[in-house]
Amino acid sequence: MDLDFNLDEKPPKIENLLFGIQWLAVSIPIILIIGKIVGSVYTNGNTVSYIQTLLILMGIALLLQVKFGHKLPMVIGPATVLLIAILATLNQGFGSINSSIIISGAILTIIAATGLLKYIKKLFTPRVIIVILLLIAFTLAPTILKLMIETNGVVKFTNLLFSLGLILIILFTHKRLKGLWRSTLPLWIMLFGSLLFYLIFNQGYSQDLNLQFLSLPSINNPILAIPDIGMIFAFIICFLALTINDLGSIQSVGYLLKLNDMDKRIKKGIVVTGLTNILAGILGLVGPVNYSMTPGIIATTKCASRYPLVITAIGMIIIAFSPLTVSIISSIPSPVIAAVLIYIMTAQIGAGINIGIETKAYNNNMDHGIVMGLPIIIATLIVFLPQTLIDQLPLMIRPILTNGFVMGVLTVFILEHLIFKEPKLDAES
Template sequence: MEFSYGIDDRPRPASLLIFGLQWLAVSVPAILIIGKVLATLQTEGSAIPYLQKLFLLVALLLLAQIYLGHRLPLVLGPATVLLIGILASLEGGFAAINASILIGGLLLAGIAAVGLFEYLKRFFTPRVIAVVLMLIAFTLAPTILNLITDGGGTVPATQTFFFAVAFALALFIANGRLKGIWKSTLALWAIIFGTLSYIVLFGPVPLPPEGTALLALPPSLLAPLALPDVGVLAAFLICFLALAINDLGSIQSVGGLLGADKMGERTNRGVAVTGLGNVLAGLTGVIGPVNFSLSPGVIAATGCASRFALVPAGIALALMALSPLAIAGLASIPGPVIGVVLAYVMASQIAAGLMLSQENRAVGTFDEGLIIGVPLLLGTLVAFLPPEVAAGFPALIRPLITNGFVVGIVTVLGLEHIIYRQRQENQT
């Protein structure tokens, strides 16, 4: 495939700005969607400081990856798999969650630094990876449902639900019709037009509070830390295993597309920077980052493979992070709009898992179908456990057994490598 600019080429200033804006249009929705879900859980006043810190973290890590890490045109953002871990561990408190992310980041950076990924990769077969991709979407279903029925206390849940259904239908029609960069940035346009439609139908959304500063740092960059329970830490370490495979796959997919040299070194450096980024996330109290697998589509659409095209996007994200007024405007986006766009992103995740299964012929027998189907069903059921059922489990194991993603991952690993291993070896 021919590209107008190679990995280390520097586009002309005008082209650099245009390409940077395109990468920014891809980056902002992911940060905003996941960040807003978590920011609303903060009980200490405004959600603006959380989003400021998250935007700033992503900006710094993006620039660090471009110059020090994998040095590839690869966008990053909040890790959805960690969102599941956080939502399932709220009972343990944010101080324990922050410490768990910090510890997970340290381990990830250490594993990458000593080159141990080759030993871990063999456990993540195509079937296991397909379950990881799809399980993230299924276990986020309760969160999506809460968002699309959130009328902010003024709009009935039934009305917001019907709005969400109609909006989702329009979004998927657009996905089938659009091509190129328009399709790559569809999430951004969906947020813009979805918010405008919501305002027309249900009235204005809350504006930023009067007196919100145009430029200011978050009140506190450091977050509280507390020694996590064994169950909380174990749940996060399993989530970090999935994050590592996601990061690894994203780096290798872009490197393979571009024919990049020294991929072993790029991968280790890239994952190490991701790990250190999660350490920083734990210290600042925000969700940890990961490299996104959607980058090849953006590169193919723009024809630009230069890593430096992401520099303007990183700078713009940092500037947005320094503006409470800009962040407050983004935070006013209605919950149903965020919920539908999150559902659209998760549907794409399911599609990626199904494509991976087909490309690798991961499901050819009934038993192989069970290896994928059982963890997905079990993980989804656990995600919808009523609070009174979850409260009945012992406190030590509650973060593990009530986390649908963790239960699904443990199940698929057991089915793939223990229960059905001998039978698969006999068939081969």
Template sequence: MSFRYNVNDKVPAKEMATSGLMWTICSAAFVIIFANVVAGLYQASPAETVWYAQKLLVITGAAVILQVMFGHKLPVVFGPSAILLTAAVAATDFAPAAFSTALVLCGVLGIVIAQTGLLGMLAKLFTPRVIGTVLTLIPLTLVPTFVSLIANPSQPGSLTGKVIFAFVLLIVIFAANHRLRGFWRATLMLWMLIFGTVAALVCFPGTMLSFGTQGVVPLTEGLLLSPLVAPGVIISVFICYVALIVNDVGSIRGVAAVAKSPVTEIKGQLRRGITITGIANILSGGAEVIGGVNYSISTGMIQDTKNASRYPLLIAGVVMIICAAIPQVIALISSIPTVVTGCLLIFIMTSQLSAALGILIDRTESTPFTFDNGVVIGFAIIIAATFSFLPEAAVAAIPAVIRPVLANGFVAGTIAVMVLEHVVFRERKGR
């Protein structure tokens, strides 16, 4: 495929504006969805939710600019990480500072890994079978989060009505994603946020949108981290962060291949890109918001627009930072009904699952599918599902210090697939 503009091409002002708008909508939509989800985990007030979204927008915008100018230097969307969301869900029994402290430490670890050449060791651990399985675990272990968003009892409407509404809205989203192209497909998340919200207002009388911030959060709230060391949370976030780095590598490699970046530059792109991701996650931890990662969805944007230039993303980064200074707009966006947020999160995670299945299917095409393959993948999925759906009484009985590890289905499933892949079936695989 030939592009109108290549990675390092400067583009005309009009193209910068239109492409920058598309990248802004694409990235900001993810920020809005994840901000609402995470703020809901900690039962944040409307004012706290707005402040959370403001911080997340600023850090995401800054990360995009840093990646484009000093990091991987590719047209890649940066946004909140679903992998870290699984760790945040498992750490809700602790103060937010426990998760944030662990995120800062893991951000430092990511920089060390990038700068010391340890990426090669990670690549050996994360075989295609492991990667495909780990990506499968993310949507699976977030199912309880989907349920809580859709069935939120604090918002108007019956449970039956919300379930039917969610199912219909999801069909509409997938139909639109299948049929739309170019600008409309690239900005689908925004239009579905608007359409879904309007539909919820009609279907569930009493649903309200807020144009005010409903209170003021102190300027330093969540900006000056008071460290809180919780070993279980650190272990949980550490395992998730290692998977995040592998996800980061896949996104950077994928976009570099689609954008036809020289193969000789990939090592430097990975080293710089993962370093900037580490810096962004340190900032996220310090500001007590969820950390981020590079998104592989960028490849679709590039192919649809035939514009592989990285410079329009600078516009996206700047616009997100500017939008963070308008709390009234963020207040309106942050009051989107949770049933709509849940549907969009399911759409995102379904795309993640599709990518995971693609990796597993590609592997079976190159090497025959065996019983052992099914055991490795199936056991990890069953373990993850079991730990994700433990009864509340069972979770409460787990000592608090290790609860974030044992009650985190993603972590349990990742450990399971690693043990089977590299210990149980190591000798047989060698044969």
């Protein structure tokens, strides 16, 4: 690929600033979306302080990756798979959730630092990776549905219609945009969708405009508690998925840039991911992960320099110190968040299908269909289990059996590596 700026080449100041702002525009939407969802649960609706702290964490994680970790130009943000883990274990308490993130982050750090990662990678065949990508999308269905019909002064059915209509607008726009405009589409949809929602439904702006322009985020001391074995196991499974996401994202950029030192970059990158997830647990936040959308952005901008990401990280931290700015940019109505999430998850399902085609993970083989289909069905059934049934399960195994993502991953492991084992198809990377 012909690039204007290579990995260790620093663009001129103005271009460096512009590239950094472009990366920031790509990174902000997913931070806001996941920050609002988890922050509303952790803080009973007061999400500004939570998003402030989350922005600082993501900025620190990005700086560490660019300076000491994989040293690649990569988008970083909250891990969707951890969002699933948190939402599935809310009944266990925030203390247990935070502690589970700390423990799982520590285990990930040790695995990466000691070289044990090469053994873990063998579990993740192409079919397993495809299922994980699909599971993340399918197990978020209850959360997305709740956002689509949330009561916000508008009739639930009207909110649902608005979300569906906005999805059609997103797809229409996606088809016609190219390059960086398409990469930053979630940002523009959030802006346009919010404005449209307020105009159509005559909703007053509900965010607090009396907040200070500059202020330190009020970081509350998070509760920590000793989680039970079942909960730790559930989070470890989710962190395995986070690891393969991190691994695949780093590898994709290395492949694009034709780098020959990827083993070292992967090791350092995942160590930083583990350490920053420990910090996330200490602060009571969703931990970070490297995103796989990076190659598309590099191809669009023709800039593979890592230096603009320093500007991006500093931008995140600067925004975090303005409660008023965070309040304004996070004033996204729930139906708009739902529509953007559907767009992102649909793209993820498409990525999973493309991986299957490229790797020939399924070849008109009924066994392959079972390996990938059964985990999706089981996971979907579990996320819609009635609370009355969940309450009847033993506390020790409840975090596992009621987590659709975890059960889906365990199912695909059993099918792929035991019942329908095909050693020659195991992934080497």
